[in-house]
Amino acid sequence: MLKEMSNDAKQLQNELVEFMDNYIYPNEIEVEKFLEEAENRWVIPPVIEELKDKAKEKGLWNLFIPKEYEYSKGLSNYDYAHLCEVMGRSLIAPEIFNCNAPDTGNMEVLMKYGTDAQKKKWLEPLMEGKIRSVFSMTEPQVASSDATNIQASIARDGDEYVINARKWWSTGALDPRCDIAIVMGKTDPDAERYRQQSMILVPFNTPGVEVKRHLNVFGYDHAPQGHAEIHYNNVRVPKENILLGEGRGFEIAQGRLGPGRIHHCMRAIGAAERALELLIKRANEREAFGSKLVEKDTLRQMIAESRIEIEQARLLTLQAANKIDQEGAKAARKEIAMIKVAAPRVSLNVIDRAIEVFGGAGVSQDTPLAEHYANARTLRIVDGPDQVHLRDIAKLEIREQL
Structure with missing residues (x-):
C-alpha cells in the first residue's frame, strides 16, 4: 500500500501546483520569445530572476535538500519525489525553485562532503541562486x-x-x-x-x-x-x-547519483502527465472523419496505455525513494536502476502519443512536446545508459536468487 505524504509535503505540493498555474506555464513562451529576440542567447531572461524571487517569497525554494541537513524543509526523498513531479511538467520550472540539475547534485556533494570553507565559498551562493x-x-x-x-x-x-x-x-x-x-x-x-x-x-x-x-x-x-x-x-x-580526499571520487559519485535519479525520474513522470493532459485536450477539440478524436477507439487505447504506464512508473519510483529513506541509496541500488530505465521509457511513450495527436504542431515550437521528448530521450543516457542499468538489475536479481 502506498504510504501517505507528510502534511508539510502535501501543503507544498498544493502551493507548487498553484505557482505553476499562475506563473510558470504563462511565462514559458515569454522566456523563449526573449531568447529568440536577444542578440546573445546566453543571457538570463529577466522574468527568470523575477520568478525566483517570487518562489523564495512563497517558501518554494531549495525544496530538494535532504532532511538531515540544517537548510532542509524536513522533506524525505519520498516527499520530495511528489514535488519533483510537479516541477517536471515545465522545463523552466526547476531553476525557478532552485531545484535544477546539476546544481542540486553539486549542492548535495558540498553539503555532504565539503569543508566549512568550501561550503562558505560555493554552497551558500548556490543555495541563494546567485551562481x-x-x-x-x-x-x-x-x-x-x-x-x-x-x-x-x-x-x-x-x-x-x-x-x-x-x-x-x-x-x-x-x-x-x-x-x-x-x-x-x-x-x-x-x-x-x-x-x-x-x-x-x-x-x-x-x-x-x-x-x-x-x-x-x-x-x-x-x-x-x-x-x-x-x-x-x-x-x-x-x-x-x-x-573529501584523494581516491574518494567513486564514493562521492554514488552519494550524488542515488537521490538525483529519483529527481530525474519524477520530473520525467511529470512531463508525461502534462503530455497526457495535452493529448486529451487536443483530442477533444479536433474532429476527423465524422467524430471527435477523443471518441475514437484508437485514441482511447492510447489514453489508457498512457495512464497504465504512468502509474506503474510513478509507483516504482516512489518505492525506490522510500527505500532510500528507509535503508539508504546502496540498499536501493536495484530499485534505482529499475526506475532509471522505466521512467524515461514511459515519458517517451506518452509524449510520442501526444505528438501523434497534435500532428505537425507536436513537433513544432508551438507546444512543449518536442523539447520534452528530446529531454526524455537524453535522460536514457544521463547518469548511465539503459544497458548499464539493465546489466546491474540482472546481476542483483541473480545474486538474490542463487
Whole structure:
C-alpha cells in the first residue's frame, strides 16, 4: 500500500501546483520569445530572476535538500519525489525553485562532503541562486558509461593540484552565472580500480579553463544554460579544493547519483502527465472523419496505455525513494536502476502519443512536446545508459536468487 505524504509535503505540493498555474506555464513562451529576440542567447531572461524571487517569497525554494541537513524543509526523498513531479511538467520550472540539475547534485556533494570553507565559498551562493555550477565527468574519448575509463589527470604539485582534462556534456557551462565546476579525474592511476579517481573544485574563471564549444541536444541549444565541451589545460587550484580526499571520487559519485535519479525520474513522470493532459485536450477539440478524436477507439487505447504506464512508473519510483529513506541509496541500488530505465521509457511513450495527436504542431515550437521528448530521450543516457542499468538489475536479481 502506498504510504501517505507528510502534511508539510502535501501543503507544498498544493502551493507548487498553484505557482505553476499562475506563473510558470504563462511565462514559458515569454522566456523563449526573449531568447529568440536577444542578440546573445546566453543571457538570463529577466522574468527568470523575477520568478525566483517570487518562489523564495512563497517558501518554494531549495525544496530538494535532504532532511538531515540544517537548510532542509524536513522533506524525505519520498516527499520530495511528489514535488519533483510537479516541477517536471515545465522545463523552466526547476531553476525557478532552485531545484535544477546539476546544481542540486553539486549542492548535495558540498553539503555532504565539503569543508566549512568550501561550503562558505560555493554552497551558500548556490543555495541563494546567485551562481550556477557544472559537473565535469563525461569525456569524449572514452566510454564514460564505465567511469573507471575516465582519463582526466588531477596531479598534486606542492600546495596545488594541476588538472588536465577534456570533458563534455558539462551542463550549465555556458550560463553567464557559472562560477564553479566539480571535476572528476585520476589522482593515482596505479591505485585499486575504484580508488584512482577524485573530485576537485575548479573555479570557472581559473586560467586554463577553456569552453571549447557548445553542444546541441536534438537541435536545442538549451540557452541560457547549455551544454559544453570544456578543456582543462594545466589548471592549478589550491590543494584545499579537493573533495573529501584523494581516491574518494567513486564514493562521492554514488552519494550524488542515488537521490538525483529519483529527481530525474519524477520530473520525467511529470512531463508525461502534462503530455497526457495535452493529448486529451487536443483530442477533444479536433474532429476527423465524422467524430471527435477523443471518441475514437484508437485514441482511447492510447489514453489508457498512457495512464497504465504512468502509474506503474510513478509507483516504482516512489518505492525506490522510500527505500532510500528507509535503508539508504546502496540498499536501493536495484530499485534505482529499475526506475532509471522505466521512467524515461514511459515519458517517451506518452509524449510520442501526444505528438501523434497534435500532428505537425507536436513537433513544432508551438507546444512543449518536442523539447520534452528530446529531454526524455537524453535522460536514457544521463547518469548511465539503459544497458548499464539493465546489466546491474540482472546481476542483483541473480545474486538474490542463487
